[in-house]
Structure formats: structure tokens, C-alpha cells
Amino acid sequence: MLIGDKIKSIRELKNYTQEYIADQLGITQAGYSKIEKGKTSLSLEKLQQLALILELPLENIIHFESQRYFNQDSSIAKGPAVNSDKNFELVIRLYEDKIELLEKLLGKTDQELQFYKENLAKH
Template identity: 70%
Template sequence: MLIGEKIKNIRELKNYTQEYIAFQLGITQSGYSKIEKGKTSLSLEKLEQLALILEVPLENIINFERNRYFNQNKCNDEQWSTDVRSKFELIKRLHDDKIVLLEKLIEKTDLELQFYKQNYGNL
């Protein structure tokens, strides 16, 4: 799997949009799309920045394996129960991460509003 595909899969697991990641990177959505499609080379610095935005260690991006998260193999009841539990925990973590992200976005928006009110008044 190419690094762009790995980044895309992690982004989707985190339920982040391309627009959000592009904004965090300071690039356009179409520029970010090229990263996921492998049409743009990634520097180590940009990859580290992506790891921070996705809130995962750099190694997790490099070593990401889709089948770990989307296991489509048949398994017995005990394995199934364990898989369901671990997937539930993953979903809960992703949900909690999304709440934290939304709180950060609200805080950032509030700061921007304060800035505009201070500099331009209430229009």
C-alpha cells in the first residue's frame, strides 16, 4: 500500500475531511488530494506534520495495514467477540477524538471572532 493510501485510510478512520487536513497543512484541498493519490511527493517534514494532525505516531502511518482495522476474515465466536470489543474501543476513541477536535475548532473560531471584533468592531 502506498503512503498516500495509508494517510487516506487513517484520515477516514479519524473521520476527518480532506478540507480539514488541507487547512491544517496550509494547502488547498486539491493539493492535499494529490498527496493521497500519490501524485505529490512527501517530505519527511510534511509527513511528520501529517502525523501530528492525524494525532498518530509517524510509525503508525508508515506501518499502517488496512486489514488490521477492516478484518474481513472469518473467525470463531471468541475471536469475533474480541474483534467486536476492540473495534468498539476504536470507535469510541475515534468518537472521543472527534469531540476533542470539535472543541478545538470551536475554541479557534471563538478566538478568531474575538480578533475580528477587537480589530473591526461589531458590524
Template identity: 55%
Template structure:
């Protein structure tokens, strides 16, 4: 069974670490209104899909073609000197994982800075 647009939007949102509230704020709607989009209780207009794609920084085609199962399978395929070949529909997933890594690196750096501050202030 094909994954619906609402599920693809939800999957991409979660991979981006965006909350429903964040998406709602970006779209100028309530969190409950956004939740209805992901639950399929509201029909997504083309204009709204364009806005969502802009928030995700991907094309509408990337959202429509997004298939997390194929992306995960392609990650496991090793080609030419152990480099991973990403297929077109996996570009989104790769970018989302890279965004997650950057976010985690920022959090780690902040934690390390705070730890250093407390060590300097209170001793080892």
C-alpha cells in the first residue's frame, strides 16, 4: 500500500525534529489545525503543500516521492569503495539525517561548554 501524503509529511516533520506547533506557527494556523492535516481530517491544498515543502526546504516532488523504506534499504547498499549510493527519493532522508547530526553536534558543544563552565567555577 502506498504511503499517503499526510504520513509522508509527518515522517519528514519528525525526521526534521519539528513539532506540530512549530509547523503550525510557520503555516499561520493552530496546532490543532496542523494536526488535522497529518491525520487526514483536512484536505491539503496545493498552496498549503507548497508552504510545507518550503518549511522542509524540499520540493513537492520530494515529499510525494518520499519513501522511507526504500531510503533505508538503499543506505544498506554499498557501492564503489564503501560509499553509499543514495537514490533520488533518498536525498530528502539524507538531508534530514545531516540536519539531525548538526543539531546534535550543537547540543553537544553547548553541553561541553556548560560542563567546562561548572568545572572552572566549582572545580573538578
């Protein structure tokens, strides 16, 4: 698995858009897309920035291999893998981060709905 594929998988697990990551890196979405596709070289500095944005240690990004745990058809764990406990913990952490993000978004949506309800009640 190429580093761009790993970054893309982690980004998707965290429910981040390419636009969000690109903005955090100070580049265009198209430029970021080239990183994920392996069309642009990724410097160590950019990789470290990505690790901060994705809130993961750099080594977890480098060693991330989702296909060791989930096959594309049924999401069932595959056979034994090197460092499987470490990778499994990473996958769990990514899903927990995604759940936390979704809960925050739901809370924000609830606040906005309450705001609109209150404003409609005044009119």
C-alpha cells in the first residue's frame, strides 16, 4: 500500500474531506489530491504536517495497512499480520475519532436547529 493510499484511508476513516486537509496544509484541493494519488512527492515536512492534522503519530501512518483487517467484500479480519495488535488499535482509534467527530457535528446541528426554532417563534 502506497503512502498516498494510506493517507487517503485514514482521512476517510476520520471523515475529513480533501478540501479540509488541503486547507490545513495551505495547498489547493487539487494539489492535495495529487498527494493521495502519488503524483506529487511528499516531503518529510508535509508528512509530519499530515500526521498532526490526522492526529496520529507519523509511524502509525507509515505502517497503516487496513487491508490486513478488512477485506473489501465482508469487512472480516484477514489472517495474522505483523504488528496486528498495534494496527488493530489504530483502526479502533480512527473509528472512535470518527464517532467523536460525528457526535460533535450532530451537537452543532442540534444547536443550529434550536437557534432557528427560537427565531421562528419570535416572528
